[in-house]
Amino acid sequence: MAKKAAIFTRSSSSPSHTTELMKPFLKPFIIPIFIPHSGCPHQCIFCNQRAITGISGAIPSANEIHCLVDKFLGYKRKNRDRTELSFYGGNFLGLAPDRIQSLLDPVVPFVKSKKIDGIRFSTRPDTIDKDRLNQIHAYPISTIELGVQSMDNRVLKQAHRGHTAEDTVQAVTLLKEKNYQIGLQMMTGLPGDNDALCLASARQIIALKPDFVRIYPTLVIAGSPLADLYQKNKYLPQPIDECVALLKRLYLLFQENRIDVIRMGLQASDELDDPSTVLAGPYHPALGHMVFSKIFLDAAAKKIRKKTSPNDTVTITVHPRNLSRMQGLNKKNIVALKQLFDIRNLDLTTDATLESDDVVVN
Ligand code: SF4
Numbered sequence: 001m002a003k004k005a006a007i008f009t010r011s012s013s014s015p016s017h018t019t020e021l022m023k024p025f026l027k028p029f030i031i032p033i034f035i036p037h038s039g040c041p042h043q044c045i046f047c048n049q050r051a052i053t054g055i056s057g058a059i060p061s062a063n064e065i066h067c068l069v070d071k072f073l074g075y076k077r078k079n080r081d082r083t084e085l086s087f088y089g090g091n092f093l094g095l096a097p098d099r100i101q102s103l104l105d106p107v108v109p110f111v112k113s114k115k116i117d118g119i120r121f122s123t124r125p126d127t128i129d130k131d132r133l134n135q136i137h138a139y140p141i142s143t144i145e146l147g148v149q150s151m152d153n154r155v156l157k158q159a160h161r162g163h164t165a166e167d168t169v170q171a172v173t174l175l176k177e178k179n180y181q182i183g184l185q186m187m188t189g190l191p192g193d194n195d196a197l198c199l200a201s202a203r204q205i206i207a208l209k210p211d212f213v214r215i216y217p218t219l220v221i222a223g224s225p226l227a228d229l230y231q232k233n234k235y236l237p238q239p240i241d242e243c244v245a246l247l248k249r250l251y252l253l254f255q256e257n258r259i260d261v262i263r264m265g266l267q268a269s270d271e272l273d274d275p276s277t278v279l280a281g282p283y284h285p286a287l288g289h290m291v292f293s294k295i296f297l298d299a300a301a302k303k304i305r306k307k308t309s310p311n312d313t314v315t316i317t318v319h320p321r322n323l324s325r326m327q328g329l330n331k332k333n334i335v336a337l338k339q340l341f342d343i344r345n346l347d348l349t350t351d352a353t354l355e356s357d358d359v360v361v362n
Pocket residue numbers: 037040041042043044047048049089090091124147
């Protein structure tokens with residue numbers, strides 16, 4: 001049976017280190033509906049959705065959903081062909097059946113009239129069971145994302161997740177039987193976690209063959225239980241440089257296994273930019289860009305190192321789309337390469353005929 005929806009493009013050839021990251025990813029236009037903490041059976045240690053989203057209200061009514069959809073459809077640009085409505089910020093399948101129905105029913109007419117192509121939501125692995133999947137089967141749901149966070153049960157326990165890695169394996173198995181697009185969300189920097197455990201989690205996630213992943217570094221959000229630990233000096237957040245280095249390794253690992261990483265770090269927002277929301281941790285509005293810049297820095301350094309006769313002038317050429325990634329934030333990469341290899345003149349040029357992942361050094 002075909003997948004519920006063909007949303008994502010995927011290369012059939014084996015990717016090189018930087019191949020997939022440069023591919024233009026066909027992002028659907030998302031209409032977000034936030035249901036902060038709705039359906040949550042546990043207070044996870046790191047979470048405060050109300051602080052992150054700035055939304056503290058109850059579950060939206062049918063009328064509110066209609067208004068939100070109409071409003072967002074007005075923002076849609078012509079180059080975004082697929083439109084999906086997404087329920088975020090809570091545990092969707094943890095809601096009572098009548099609540100789930102009250103959220104899905106108002107969306108159906110938009111799908112029938114082809115204004116929306118599908119529905120997606122995020123939920124906990126331990127809410128996936130046959131009864132719940134049967135309940136939503138008739139709705140036009142294309143994608144289900146699971147908050148996996150870690151595949152290490154000790155880390156999950158310390159994060160107060162209340163589910164295990166085995167729940168995730170079971171959930172993915174059931175979702176695959178129903179042919180949903182599957183997105184798995186993992187975290188870095190959780191209490192008790194480290195780079196080795198995180199990479200081991202990523203390998204177990206890869207074995208589950210999701211359609212895509214998102215990676216969220218742990219932040220200390222005001223009002224979360226983790227904020228208490230942090231203020232008592234019982235939790236040390238990941239420094240941003242270490243976080244970027246780990247994200248780079250995770251990203252490359254997923255890409256080598258042809259799994260799209262569609263987000264690294266929380267989407268920047270006024271709430272997150274407010275220092276009274278994020279008390280500590282590796283938050284940066286351009287975190288993903290920093291990771292890609294590091295990958296380009298490594299690729300350029302590798303090629304410069306191979307030059308048998310270094311001279312005073314080095315020219316790096318990349319596809320125009322990747323100019324800022326090659327430069328790095330505040331041209332940090334250029335400065336680093338000049339210092340590392342004692343280069344007097346380093347020119348950066350672009351060439352649109354290059355493959356999008358190419359880094360050419362002359
Ligand atoms: S991480 Fe998910 S399940 Fe946990 S408290 Fe936040 S919204 Fe609820």
